[in-house]
Structure formats: C-alpha cells, structure tokens
Amino acid sequence: MEDNKIITDSQIMHKIKEYDSKALEELYDRYSPILYTLIRKIVPDQTVAEEVLADIFVILWKKSKHFELSNENLYTWLIILARNKAVDRKIRDSKLKELPEYSDDFEDEIIIPKISKSIDPVELTKVQAEKEKFEGAMNKLTEAQKYVINMAFYDGKTQGEIASELNIPLTTVKSKIQVALSNLKINFVSGE
C-alpha cells in the first residue's frame, strides 16, 4: 500500500471517525501485525488471539468518537487497548480471578486507555525505526527489572500478584517497577 507513506495515523483516524471503511481497512493492514503479535504474546491460543484482534477493531470502529484526535497518538492508544483487552480476555478465560461484568462502562473505563495529550505523536514507522535503540535501553535493565516488567505487561499481573508470586514484599515490587520504568525511559532518551 503506497498510500501508507502519505496518510498519517491522524488522517486515517479522521476518516474512521466519519465511518470510512476503507480507512479502517488501511489501519488494519498497518497495525494488525504488531497488535496480533502482542495479543499472541499475552494469549497464546490462536483462535482467542484472533477474536481479541477482531474485538480491537470493533471497539475502534464503534468508539472512534472517544478517540481524541488532538493528541494524535493512535499507536500508543492501540497498543495499550490491545494489551488491556488481551489481558482481560486471558483472566476471564482462566477464571482465576473474578472481574466485574464486561459492560460498556467497564470497557470505557478500564479497557479503553486514557492517553496523555502531552506526549509527542508516535507512529508505528518511527517505533520500528527506533527498535534497536529501544532494545539497547531495555538491555541496560537488570534481569529482575526486566522480569517484573514482563510479568506486569504481558502476564497481566498486578503488583500485589507479582509480590505474592515472587514471595517478596509489595513495596519491593512497587519500587522495582518504578525504578525499572524510570530507568528504561532514561536509557531510551539518553540513547538518542
């Protein structure tokens, strides 16, 4: 798709807000690989992962009005939405934890992320271009920090669950996560 080079995420989102299905198709072609990869990492079952991916685009289509174009950060919004949706599905399927009933309000409040308007726009192409830099920043973290970050982001564990699973105090987990993410940010910025 040559148009991908021209049309920005923000322009696509403008079109989706006007219910342009071509724009949604374009967005699907652009984002489905990374979203699917992320979902598969959280939910290994292929069928479930496909369902979650479909759900993401249905949410996007149904609730595109919720997306504020002023921040122009579709990439971050989609990634966090996919992560939240996949984790929610994983927990519901496992029935290990009781979650509130999945309703429209729950979706709006918990699943759909509130993205800060104060960050610079991030596009997929930019993220892919900076992959190595990010990898370098990640590699500078300690193994324990990386492990905790992965448990939180991909396994969908809360700080309390991580603490009980690793059999360490909750305060330790909290500080580990704070330090890990702060360091990751510093490493990434300093790598520029």
Place this chain on the structure above:
Amino acid sequence: MSGLQVKDLLQAKALGCLDPEEDEIFIKCTNEDENFPWKEYGSYQKIVSCMPALLEIEIPDQEVKDKVSKILYDLNEKLTSEEKSVKEDESDEGIVIEELEEDKDVESQEIPNLKEVAAEKKDMADSISFKKRKASEIPLPGFENLNKETFTTQTDKPKKKPPVSIVKKEFKEKPVKNYSSKIPVGENLDGRNKNKLFLIAAVTFLLITLFLLIFIYFKFSSDIESNKNEIENLKRQISSEVINDKVYSNNFSNA
C-alpha cells in the same frame, strides 16, 4: 491523594499493573486532579507502548481480516435494524399520542357532567366513584401490547436520535426496501376487485355470445329444415299435378 503519591503510581499504571484499589484512586485523580502529571504519565505510556516492537512480528491470517469485516457487517445489520425499529416506534408513538389526546378531550367533556350529577344527587354521591381512565386502560385498536410504561417512557423522555449507522461503503449493505408493504392495502384490494369484475363480465359476455350462437344455429338449421320440407312438399305437389295433367290429357286424347 497528594501529588507525590500519584507520581508513585504513574509507572505501574502505564504498565497496567495497579491493584484495583489503587487503580480506582488513579482513575479518580485523572478525572478530577487539575495538577495531574499528564506529561510524565504520557512519557511512560510512550515507553511501554514501544515494548511490543521487540517481539518477533507474526502476521495474522487473511481469514482474520474477513472475520473482522464480517463482524462489522453484522454489527451494521444489527444497528440498521435497531434504527428501523426506533423509527417505527416513533411513528407508532405519534399515532398513540394523537389517539390518547382525542380520548383525553372526550374525558374532559364527560367529567363536568358527571360531577354535576353527583352534586345534584348527594345521596348517590358516595356510591359514585368516578374512575378516571388511565392511558393504559384506554383500548387502542392495534396497540394492545403497548403498556403504560412504554408509553410514559416514550413520551416523557426526549426523543432519542436513532443510532447513527456506523458502517459505510463496503461494510454497509443498503437495506432492501419493502416496496410491497408501502402500497396501501385499500388500493391493492380495489385493483384486485376491478380485475375480478372485469373477468366475471368477460366470462358472462362469452357465455351469452355462445348461447346466442347456439340459439342462432339451431334456429337457422330448423328453418332450413322446414324450408326443405316445404320445397319437398311443393315438389311432390307439382309432380302429382303434372302426373294428373298427363293422365287427364291421355284420357282426353283417348276419348
């Protein structure tokens, strides 16, 4: 919650690992706290969103794309039917309101009369209990299933805008118009009756024509037959006269 405490939660929230209680507090802060550190929170969101870029990319099957489009198509179908039912409800609502307003007028005319009667006949007043009819009690032909609740909710609340159809172009299938239902039933019946009458008239005309033809045929054939007989008689008569004449002439000549 103080600024320091919220700041402590930023990283965990960006990673999505806050415990429910803290998550609740955080959401409250994002909604209410004017000094919420959005910039810092955004920087962590940005960092976290870069994490999947490190994964080995897996491309979903083409079937998933078809599945997504099918889901969206079904969703559109559902919304279109909902939109249709909302429109139908609104048009029904209009009729119900009109009819109830008419009934209301009738009721308001009847009330003073009954009150007058009640005032005149004080003895009977106690026994008379004027029960004002409720909207739900008024029989409305064709609206038997409409109860008070649905009526009140329909009229009290501001008219809901029909849900906007969210799928356009490829995903949106144009609803097939039911033209037959739009044709007024009366007109339809008139047309059918006209056709029937025309058919009956044509058949009657044909039967009469056939009857006349048969009649004419028999009439003519009997006339022809009688004429033939008459001719035959005449022929016989003539021939007998000729023979008589001959015999007479022979006798005369012999004589």
